[in-house]
Amino acid sequence: MITMKDIVLEGHPALRKRAEKLTFPLSPEHQELAKEMLEFLHNSQNPEIAEKYGLRAGVGLAAPQLGKSIQMIALLVPGFEEEEAILDEVWINPRIMRESVKKACLKDGEGCLSVNREVPGIVLRPERITVKYQDVNGDEFVRTLNDYEAIVVQHEIDHLNGVMFYDHINQTQPMYIPKGAVVIGE
Numbered sequence: 001m002i003t004m005k006d007i008v009l010e011g012h013p014a015l016r017k018r019a020e021k022l023t024f025p026l027s028p029e030h031q032e033l034a035k036e037m038l039e040f041l042h043n044s045q046n047p048e049i050a051e052k053y054g055l056r057a058g059v060g061l062a063a064p065q066l067g068k069s070i071q072m073i074a075l076l077v078p079g080f081e082e083e084e085a086i087l088d089e090v091w092i093n094p095r096i097m098r099e100s101v102k103k104a105c106l107k108d109g110e111g112c113l114s115v116n117r118e119v120p121g122i123v124l125r126p127e128r129i130t131v132k133y134q135d136v137n138g139d140e141f142v143r144t145l146n147d148y149e150a151i152v153v154q155h156e157i158d159h160l161n162g163v164m165f166y167d168h169i170n171q172t173q174p175m176y177i178p179k180g181a182v183v184i185g186e
């Protein structure tokens, strides 16, 4: 099982590379990796398992965070209260086809499993995106996401392009939220 010791931290070259596109059928190793990445997110959001293994709760994980420079991301965005998960899947070769001009951000900024420090600042991102991706079988999908889900998916796709969340923070005014931006979590 994947634990925190498998997750590479800032300074690891995989976090600054452009990840390789995957071809189908996936190798047995890549199929197993997809399952393990999603399992990590489930474990990390389960209080008992997270406590036992010292896991930090995550809603997304990108293969470069495991030192593997390939285009695979896992997503586990929980629904509100007892609702089922909004996203519980692995996406391969994701491409952002369309993004809104309107921006959104998380009220308290973002964090990252590969960053063991608090980085204050607002991460402004397109509020709505349309993404084309493949599932583990190689089937193609197009999905439009907004608000929180859109932010999570953009954070993960950034990892496939060597981009860290703090690259988006305004250096002169880190807390500035432009008029018209959707602030999530307030």
Ligand code: FHF
Pocket (backbone or CB within 6 Å): 045, 056, 057, 058, 059, 060, 061, 062, 065, 078, 110, 111, 112, 113, 114, 151, 152, 155, 156, 159
């Ligand atoms: C997280 N954790 O998942 C953050 C980090 C906005 O590339 O958001 O580094 F587990 C992936 C409900 C609400 C349940 C929040 C994307 C953040 C992606 C992982 N946790 C949560 C939850 C969380 C990163 N990452 C702070 C670890």
Ligand code: ZN
Pocket (backbone or CB within 6 Å): 111, 112, 113, 114, 155, 159
């Ligand atoms: Zn991250």
